[in-house]
Amino acid sequence: VKRPRRIAAGTGREATEIWFGAGLLDGAASRLISPSGRFLLVTSRGPRAAAERIRAALGGHLLVDLEIDDREQAKTLDTAAVIADAALSAGVRRDDALVAVGGGVVSDVAGFSAAIVLRGIPWNVVPTTTGAMADAAIGGKTGVDTRQGKNLIGAFHPPRVVLADPAALEGLPEREFRAGLVEAVKAAWIGDASLARASEKTLDAVLAREQEPLLALLGGAAAVKAAIVSSDPREGDLRRLLNFGHTLGHAFEAAGGFQSLKHGEAVAWGIAAAVDLSRRRAALSRRDGERILRMLDRLGPFPEPEREPAVLEPYLLRDKKASVRGVAGILLDGIGRPKIDESIPPADWLDAAARISFAG
């Protein structure tokens, strides 16, 4: 058995130890951290098999064992309050730790509960989706949605430990598996050209869920994100690079009422638009642009996004990256060479949205 890969993110009180490897679920007791030795387990219905193995690994040391709804609609302050109430009713102390076993919704809301219970208790994540392994579980952003939008209430509260075992992906629906991989290749495109190249070669094996290439891609993506959030723990320019594909991505997602497109699928379309703009406003070569589109094409098919400019425009202008100068976006001068363009005219975004396809 190969030894797990260890990735460090953050420093001091905000340090996260990230592990990628096979067999981590059953050995969880030796890696998950609780100062008291007691844990509060929060999970959802989907990843029951993974949760069961964590439960078995932690034996009788569960103070709370709670299953929550993991649909985006349930990512609310009310759900965070339910978790907090369960923890407080069980007599949680400041040295007990939470363990979130699930995808991005579970880790976002459970992590936020950990941030506010007793003004913050330690927590751990066992991600059970490709998106959570590559992206959501890393960087300390926790939070819930409100009627005004996504992630508008939250806290920076990095987990102590992230335990990513491919066995936890068992039972993950194919569509979600593929959508999550978009965030993984996104990380390669902004931060690791050799990972991008390698993943082009291994993608068929990754899609067949072969352990080694899957771990290499997801772990590589996590390493890119960990390096960025370590240099920029809050919201500086470096961290903004992670938003590659997210300007139009968020607009596509919102225009579809968060129903028709999964987050990773919307980001895939958003990346295609950013590639189009990078050809016009940055130094991205035709060849590198085509490499990106080809990868997205292999990760799809993705449902069609809303492209009608009149429908899309209000969602684009609502973006927090919008200003009088235009709507900021992340473009590429090449694979692994991202830059921020602060002033892309809305019309250029909307034109790109109308034009994009993965056929190149």
Next chain:
Amino acid sequence: VKRPRRIAAGTGREATEIWFGAGLLDGAASRLISPSGRFLLVTSRGPRAAAERIRAALGGHLLVDLEIDDREQAKTLDTAAVIADAALSAGVRRDDALVAVGGGVVSDVAGFSAAIVLRGIPWNVVPTTTGAMADAAIGGKTGVDTRQGKNLIGAFHPPRVVLADPAALEGLPEREFRAGLVEAVKAAWIGDASLARASEKTLDAVLAREQEPLLALLGGAAAVKAAIVSSDPREGDLRRLLNFGHTLGHAFEAAGGFQSLKHGEAVAWGIAAAVDLSRRRAALSRRDGERILRMLDRLGPFPEPEREPAVLEPYLLRDKKASVRGVAGILLDGIGRPKIDESIPPADWLDAAARISFAG
């Protein structure tokens, strides 16, 4: 006009600038901090006069102007959500700042909202009670109560600025004025023997609400607390010293259903018990013990607490400072010389509770 006193607490992202002085309310625009220049005002009915002066000082730059219920029963996650909703509906951005104008309940809940909206926006406090000036507004603890107890949900989120102007105490009921002063003299007893001595001399003038001696006592107390929280921003041993009088104080408060005794009043009884125990288990002299009791007597009269051991005991044992070794408490070896006693037998606490009086 005397120049205001400036006290610094915390460092870096957690630094607070604390101002004590007359005239600060009307000059608020030059001292309250908002990176964008826009403010969200949160206040309550009691301190309407102070809020009106802040409103006038900030002119048209209020994005939100909200009055909340400031009773302890309203210090809930629901109230925090109401504030967050108002902020988000008004289009709050990460560079806007909140201003809480009120007592401890308003600053606790509004500060918590500031901590979680957009994962944290800057905030300011204009305390309008003696307790908030001496204690509640300083140190970064924000939070709300739950059905399991007080302050069980919250965040560390220090305000950027605290603006303490005695004019903000106008209209504060006498009972609340006196109860809040208990926290001020408590700070002197644990951290500033000369402030303790001075306040014995000036107490009549303080109780007559004379500006200079009142500012000296409250500002001195704030300086003690600021020094402690700067050395110990989270919850280490140094910060625990602030709990002088709070072990039995919390039990008295809870046993009275949070109705019969105000927090400061319960702490006054708790301090009397700690003085009794300090005579037996620490080096506090009879003379210094009597000085403390005499001050509390002058600050009173306070309603009688529940003293029945069978009623009090469960509240005492529920304390987070309880362990198998006993219930920890802060005792004094002398005025200005506190120490932690980790293992005071519950029976000793209950005996002290039965014995205490301010007559000495």
